[in-house]
Amino acid sequence: xxxxxxxxxxxxxxxxxxxxxxxxxxxxxxxxxxxxxxxxxxxxxxxxxxxxxxxxxxxxxxxxxxxxxxxxxxxxxxxxxxxxxxxxxxxxxxxxxxxxxxxxxxxxxxxxxxxxxxxxxxxxxxxxxxxxxxxxxxxxxxxxxxxxxxxxxxxxxxxxxxxxxxxxxxxxxxxxxxxxxxxxxxxxxxxxxxxxxxxxxxxxxxxxxxxxxxxxxxxxxxxxxxxxxxxxxxxxxxxxxxxxxxxxxxxxxxxxxxxxxxxxxxxxxxxxxxxx
Numbered sequence: 388x389x390x391x392x393x394x395x396x397x398x399x400x401x402x403x404x405x406x407x408x409x410x411x412x413x414x415x416x417x418x419x420x421x422x423x424x425x426x427x428x429x430x431x432x433x434x435x436x437x438x439x440x441x442x443x444x445x446x447x448x449x450x451x452x453x454x455x456x457x458x459x460x461x462x463x464x465x466x467x468x469x470x471x472x473x474x475x476x477x478x479x480x481x482x483x484x485x486x487x488x489x490x491x492x493x494x495x496x497x498x499x500x501x502x503x504x505x506x507x508x509x510x511x512x513x514x515x516x517x518x519x520x521x522x523x524x525x526x527x528x529x530x531x532x533x534x535x536x537x538x539x540x541x542x543x544x545x546x547x548x549x550x551x552x553x554x555x556x557x558x559x560x561x562x563x564x565x566x567x568x569x570x571x572x573x574x575x576x577x578x579x580x581x582x583x584x585x586x587x588x589x590x591x592x593x594x595x596x597x598x599x600x601x602x603x604x605x606x607x608x609x610x611x612x613x614x615x616x617x618x619x620x621x622x623x624x625x626x627x628x629x630x631x632x633x634x635x636x637x638x639x640x641x642x643x644x645x646x647x648x649x650x651x652x653x654x655x656x657x658x659x660x661x662x663x
Contacts, residue, residue, distance in 0.1 A: 394457045395453070395456075395457050401547055403471050403543065404540070405478050405541075409541060414533075414538070415536025416536075417610055418596065418601060418610060419596070419614050424541070425591070426591030428472045431468060432472055433493060434517065435466070436469060438514050438517070441510045441511055442514065442562055444507055445511065445566060446458050457555065461558035464551050471547075475541075497583060497587070508566055508567050509572065511576070513576045514576075515559040515577075516576045516577035516579065516632070517580040517583065517584060518552075518558070518559040518560065519560070519577070519632050523629065524549075524621075525549035529550070529647040530647060533619060546651045547655055549647075550647070550651035554645065570635055
């Protein structure tokens, strides 16, 4: 009897709970950085469901081996991400934030319209591109220490998610490579991913800042500018990393950052159990 090999990473079952004392600006009192992360918290659940739907269509067609095993584990990890981030939605609502209308538009436009307009291969290419963005912001967050001043419960959530993004950074890309060798489908998918990622993140951040009543304050503009361009330099670092995706020979595994994930798993080991 042949031994069934495990995937490269397990599906972990975290047990995050968010208490009522998580403050509005929970990342070091920085409203702009907090709301970038809040934006992803409301976007991730539907985004992860899209990733799962797209990859699940291809899993039965994949050859037996590492790519298929990791695709199955990827689906399991992304399901956990969606559920854990959605737990914090109630905290946001209790703090007075209203984002249901925005999310209804996102679901209609991105998944009710665009997802149906694109072919299955183009959706797969968009997922691979979006996964590149999640892995590069995960790398940035863990490497730069941006999360260190965060409220402990939120820091654990984002560090766990970031670590798993680095762990499965090649899963969607490898499925895409098995589905099609077309460089241009990969490039167009990345362009679609870029438009979706930056547009929806930007709108959500503005929505949160507007509801705080501080969108047009000088201090808020200064925080945003420093976060994006001068201090943390999130935008140029993100764009530089994103452009690497356009190299013909690119593969996510060439990024040497798995050690960052292992450090998080080691520190959080007691907080979850592994399902597979």
